Amino acid sequence: AQSVTQPDIHITVSEGASLELRCNYSYGATPYLFWYVQSPGQGLQLLLKYFSGDTLVQGIKGFEAEFKRSQSSFNLRKPSVHWSDAAEYFCAVGADDDMRFGAGTRLTVKP
Amino acid sequence: DGGITQSPKYLFRKEGQNVTLSCEQNLNHDAMYWYRQDPGQGLRLIYYSQIVNDFQKGDIAEGYSVSREKKESFPLTVTSAQKNPTAFYLCASTLDGTLKGAFFGQGTRLTVV
Numbered sequence: 001a002q003s004v005t006q007p008d009i010h011i012t013v014s015e016g017a018s019l020e021l022r023c024n025y026s027y028g029a030t031p032y033l034f035w036y037v038q039s040p041g042q043g044l045q046l047l048l049k050y051f052s053g054d055t056l057v058q059g060i061k062g063f064e065a066e067f068k069r070s071q072s073s074f075n076l077r078k079p080s081v082h083w084s085d086a087a088e089y090f091c092a093v094g095a096d097d098d099m100r101f102g103a104g105t106r107l108t109v110k111p
Numbered sequence: 112d113g114g115i116t117q118s119p120k121y122l123f124r125k126e127g128q129n130v131t132l133s134c135e136q137n138l139n140h141d142a143m144y145w146y147r148q149d150p151g152q153g154l155r156l157i158y159y160s161q162i163v164n165d166f167q168k169g170d171i172a173e174g175y176s177v178s179r180e181k182k183e184s185f186p187l188t189v190t191s192a193q194k195n196p197t198a199f200y201l202c203a204s205t206l207d208g209t210l211k212g213a214f215f216g217q218g219t220r221l222t223v224v
Contacts, residue, residue, distance in 0.1 A: 101154040101155075103151050
């Protein structure tokens with residue numbers, strides 16, 4: 001069955017530190033892969049997406065993610081976190097009309 | 112500017128009442144979706160519509176109804192049959208019926224009082 005797992009419910013990092021948010025998936029074929037960010041009470045903003053090609057994708061706000069087929073993972077990274085990055089992050093995987101979301105990881109940024 | 116708009120942002124409903132959430136897009140997208148968000152569960156699909164006058168149930172359609180009379184609009188009605196309606200609701204749209212380039216609205220938080 002298709003599923004998306006974000007193992008970390010809540011992560012706290014210091015401002016300026018590096019960040020990695022984990023995402024693992026189970027899907028019948030290589031799906032499309034996404035990372036979204038959601039600020040409190042807001043909708044979702046697309047950070048980056050992977051469809052094919054280079055497995056390291058660059059997104060907005062300095063984020064990047066790497067698709068590792070052998071590990072069924074699509075982890076999100078940022079070299080240096082800013083206080084404004086505090087939000088909820090969702091990994092999503094899908095095909096043409098089927099999208100599955102992870103439960104989300106809440107990021108807290110310490111001064 | 113093109114976009115997708117949900118209204119209202121906050122909505123309160125008494126138990127036993129139906130309530131309708133609005134979703135409008137001016138992106139000329141054919142496909143539209145409604146998701147429900149609960150803490151710790153991610154987003155779950157309620158209904159989706161690939162074309163005007165047609166829609167399909169998602170994973171958790173019970174207690175909800177939709178209509179798609181116009182391309183721009185995909186309202187969601189939360190009926191009194193929905194046992195646990197308090198949640199955050201997100202509407203999305205895409206151009207070609209795939210979710211590759213989905214746009215999301217800002218959401219509506221529904222609270223049953």
